[in-house]
Amino acid sequence: MKKVLSLFLVFSATAIISQEKYRVTYNYQTEVINYYKLDKLNNIEDTLKSPKFKRNSLIELRLTNVNPFAVNIKTDVKEETIHPKMSGFNFSSLLGNVNSLSGESLNLNVGSVAGENSFLSRGKDPQAAKSRGDKLSNQFSDLNKLTTNIDAIEASFRSNLLNPNFDKTEILKNLKESSSKFMDARIPNPKENYYTFLYNLDNAVKEDTRELQNEIANISSEIDETLDSEKPMSRGELVQTNNAFKNLEALKLSLNAKQTNTSESLNTIKNLYTSLEASNFEQTYDYIIEADKVGIELKFIQSELAQTEGAEANLIKTRSLNLFSKGGFKINTSVALTLNNFGSKSKEFFIDENNIIGEDTGNGSTPNLSTMINFYPVISESFNIGGSFGVSIPVSGEARGINFLLGPTIFLGSKSRLSLSGGVAYGTVTKLKNGLEVGDTATFTDIDLFTKSVYDFGYYFGISFSLFELN
Incomplete structure (x- = not known):
């Protein structure tokens, strides 16, 4: 019995080793289909034209330049389902709780808080008050430009990821070029280390926000001092002081919301960038050809990420591969x-x-x-x-x-x-x-x-x- 079992194992191992291997590649970008014969180590041994595959051979179907952020692939085979070696990304879990982060513009009336005609200018040097108001306005303007650029980077990045005609290299190139628009000594070159760029960009936003929060806190203290003063205030001065206080509270809320949104936006960019770096724009399927003729239909549909952006799971295109066997x-x-x-x-x-x-x-x-x-x-x-x-x-x-x-x-x-x-x-x-x-x-x-x-x-x-x- 042991001899029979040993002979069976030897025969089975020989059959597996002798199985011929082929590779069929389809380039999503160029629509080019190539056929290769592989050796035992899965290296290309020969390039084939209109091949006939030996029956019971292993066919490796490799789809290249397929953007998994934009495209999902569904395969239909007449004889049996092709089982993929690897599954695509599940972007719904990554982005399911991410809202549209367009941000709010800080277009508030800073001049009513600190400026030439603000309540702080009463009894003081008008030029000094104007200088202080201009400084505060410039700080808000700089922060607004910074956060607006971050929003633009995110929108551009997401748009590139959803473009099925972009490969990985092109998406990374566009991302780093759009991230090179900052004219700020605190922010390093994104082409050198993108994670360092994001970290310093986040710190720059936090630093500018803290400075504005400190200035708002100082102005709030001055308002409190004015209100506690024994000097009587006219009705107009009282109204002006109350309006300034309301604007300060609005500025605080706006700054907090802006910092939160910007941090979430930078975190989204970081997560997407990490996924992009780890992604493989190739998908490989194995199939053992047993039938005389095998028809493989490839359906490219919009991905989960595109659907989270409001798109429907529309069919982008369909391609068919016909494989013929010989032998048997x-x-x-x-x-x-x-x-x-x-x-x-x-x-x-x-x-x-x-x-x-x-x-x-x-x-x-x-x-x-x-x-x-x-x-x-x-x-x-x-x-x-x-x-x-x-x-x-x-x-x-x-x-x-x-x-x-x-x-x-x-x-x-x-x-x-x-x-x-x-x-x-x-x-x-x-x-x-x-x-x-x-x-x-x-x-x-x-x-x-x-x-x-x-x-x-x-x-x-x-x-x-x-x-x-x-x-």
Whole structure:
């Protein structure tokens, strides 16, 4: 038992090792399809043109330059489902809780808080108050530009990720170019280290926000001092002071919202950038080809990320790959019309009016209705060479028995339905018995008393049409 098991394991290992491997590549960007034969180490051994794959070979289908952020792939195979080696990204979990972060502009009335005509200018140097107001306005303006650029980077980055015609290199290049617009000494070159760029950009936003928060806190303290002052205030001055206080509170809320949104936006950019760096714009599927012809339909639809942006799962494009196999052994049956010919062996005996035995030799072919069993190794889809074995009976004349047919066959057409065959026919012919020969005198006039049917060899030619496949 152990020996049988060992032999089985050795045979199985040999079958696995001897399995041929091929690679079919489809480039999403260029639409180019290439075929390769692989060695045992999965290295390209040869480039093929319009190949026929050996049956039971492993086909590696590799799709290149497919943007997984923009495109999902659905494969339909006639025989069985292709199982991918790797799955795509699940962007819904990454971005499901991310809102549209366009941000709010800080277009508030800073002049009412600190400026030439603000409440802080009362009893003070108007020029100093104006200078302070201008500084505060510039700080808000700088922060607004900084956060607006961050929003623009995110929008551009997401747009590039959703473009199915962009490859990984192009998306990274566009991202780093759009991130190089900052004219700030605190922010390093994004092309050198993008994570360092994002970290310093986040710190710059926080630093500017803190400075503005400190200035707002100082102004708030001055407002409190003004309100606590024993000096009486006119109605107009009181209204102005209250408005300034409300604007300060609005500025605080706006700054907090802006910092939160900007931090979330930078975190989104970081997460998407990390996913992009780790992503593979190739998808590989394995398939063992067993059928004569395999049709693989590739459907490219919009990804989960595109759907989170409000797009529907629309079909972008469909491509079909047809793979043909060779090798293997096929058996089918067919109905044939054959012409059987036994040459000079095909004789008709008779007794003439002088009771002399005579003969007629017929070289003509007799039509037969035949049933054939066809067998052939698969060479191509529409042309194969094999053999046929069958039995036939004559459709005209006197039926003396069944004929047996065997010979080579050419199979034509889709699924090799039509076949042309010819070869050896083994059937019945008529011969004289009891040692009689042509020219002898017969004692009776019934020729059947002096003849018998015997099997002999001849030849046949026929045309048949397959009924169904047995194997």
